[in-house]
Amino acid sequence: MLPSLQCTLAILLLIASDVLAAPRPNTGSSTTIPLVRRAHNRRTEKDWGEWAKSHREMLISKYGGSATPVKRGSGTNLITNQNADSSYYGSVAIGTPPVSFNVILDTGSSDLWVADSACEIGCKSVPTFTASQSSTFKNLSKPFNIQYGSGQAAGILGQDTVQMAGFSVANQAFGVCNDVSSGLLNNPVSGLLGLAWNTIATSGATPLWQTLAGSGAWDSPVMSFQLTRFVDDNNAQTLEPGGSFTMGFVNESLYTGDIDFQSIPSGQESYWILPLTQINVQGNALTFASSSSSSFAAIDTGTTLVGGPSSAIAQVYSEIPGSAPGTGNFEGYYTYPCSTAVNVSLAFGGNSWSISPADFKLTQISNSQCLGALFELETGGSAPAWIVGDTFLKNVYSVFRFNPPSVGFAQLSEAVTAQNGVNGPVPSATIGSAAAAVSATNGSDALSSSGESVRASTLTTLGLLLGGVVVGIMSVF
Structure with missing residues (x-):
């Protein structure tokens, strides 16, 4: 990262x-x-708030919010x-x-x-x-x-x-x-x-x-x-x-099926960039134009969560009943009822890959409310609009290919x-x-x-x- x-x-x-x-x-x-x-x-709500604020600020700095x-x-x-x-x-x-x-x-x-x-x-x-x-x-x-x-x-x-x-x-x-x-x-x-x-x-x-x-x-x-x-x-x-x-x-004992490779956009060999073409939330699909730079996502093992444009993140949480924008140190994040199992999947021009509800739930911050792992992130300059980190990558076998420049995902083995x-x-x-x-x-x-x-x-x-x-x-x- x-x-x-x-x-x-x-x-x-x-x-x-x-x-x-x-x-x-x-x-x-x-x-x-x-x-x-x-x-x-074990952390308190205050601890998590300080962590969440720091994580978001550091990504903004890393990806050219500067x-x-x-x-x-x-x-x-x-x-x-x-x-x-x-x-x-x-x-x-x-x-x-x-x-x-x-x-x-x-x-x-x-x-x-x-x-x-x-x-x-x-x-x-x-x-x-x-x-x-x-x-x-x-x-x-x-x-x-x-x-x-x-x-x-x-x-x-x-x-x-x-x-x-x-x-x-x-x-x-x-x-x-x-x-x-x-x-x-x-x-x-x-x-x-x-x-x-x-x-x-x-x-x-x-x-x-x-x-x-x-x-x-x-x-x-x-x-x-x-x-x-x-x-x-x-x-x-x-x-x-x-x-x-x-x-x-690639270690074939770690995955099943084929590796779904998607090419890095021509001339974009900087980060490991893929176009994020669709997000499915609770069975409802949100689509994005693959040709638009606003859909570009950096596949980043050095980032814990998943960050994206404010408007897109708002759309994601609008599909989750009871969700609400965070405040204070949780600004840029969203809370949602812990009783809700959130099912989210991402597609990068090929197969759709699910994020486990356990990974979507970053932590529980009150008796009933949990903090989501997708948050608002405004990057700057030529940096991609989306940063896809370990919240997603824990759910797939990921392959980074030098030639031809591309990133592939496969289903993890049992x-x-x-x-x-x-x-x-x-x-x-x-x-x-x-x-x-x-x-x-x-x-x-x-x-x-x-x-x-x-x-x-x-x-x-x-x-x-x-x-x-x-x-x-x-x-x-």
Whole structure:
């Protein structure tokens, strides 16, 4: 997600949800990166109001309210669900020797940044990067700054070897931040990994994923997500298994049927944009012109909820009896009777995909009233009008394809949905051997001259498996 993702990161970290990962059997070089989710504490109506206001402001800020072939392969990063579906993080390893860091996985932004060891404010108890301990780090002597609705992350732009899911990229540019606004990072998360296109990178650098996909390092030019649900689990821990993030393949054990791919509009390779053509609410269809930019939606794993134009959101809630606009910190949101099971589905030019009533209900704020997960959001500039986050993405297997540029969704398998709300141990942060090594140089993606394995190193447990090789099928955490 965009800089707002980092904001969302802080907020997402407040909710926690489980991500389960079931990597496919090892057929060649496959690695798995588990997603982890943190358990959430019970909150008051005031707490939820402050969270809702912060989440909305941060999104407004993020989306502009302002020659020798290398061995190809595939890998999976098990992710963690933090604070009952507030955010999902995985892990990367940076430097020589490699050190693992947990980072929010954000398809709504394009920069990688981590907290610097020199950071004092906003980095308390957060694992930080020490440049002097890496023999391959280079200071690019350029400032780095990302603004959020509630703060910023700023520092310098550096360059080093970055590993993830069994892949290694040399000379990857990333932000090393010594100025991080309080509340933006929550232990054990140290930063954010942007997974959108290079055209919106604040640093101007080619994103890690795009270097790998563009160099042919992957078996298939795709990356995919499967996210767990814990938002409706009162016993959820701050960190829970979050699901999986795969590179270079789709895990057929995680979905059923076909993947419904829809193309990104021509020339719109910035965010992962799709036209939102229809919303079905309680059996009634609201349609939108697919050719209109007002229907464009960014598919954003770094955003917790779903935001859209005020007029469209009002139409959605008009189909829900007893709903009403929120006030105070809940301005821009809507409440509705908790006794109502709300059935909503979204279509992006192809199949219609349902959002579980459990995901639509963000929380209960009084004896009878609940807060809806779709809210009003006015974006600016060339940013898409809709931001579709984890409220929707927990209900599908999502695939982001480099070539041709497109996003696909598929129905989750029964084995996967059965793991929602199932508590379990959080993945450990480890480093495995690299299936492929590429180099990011001056914005171009060039294959390295060798596919040597990256030296393995034992790391401190951070709640995520980064670049860990997985053999067979991993059960949900």
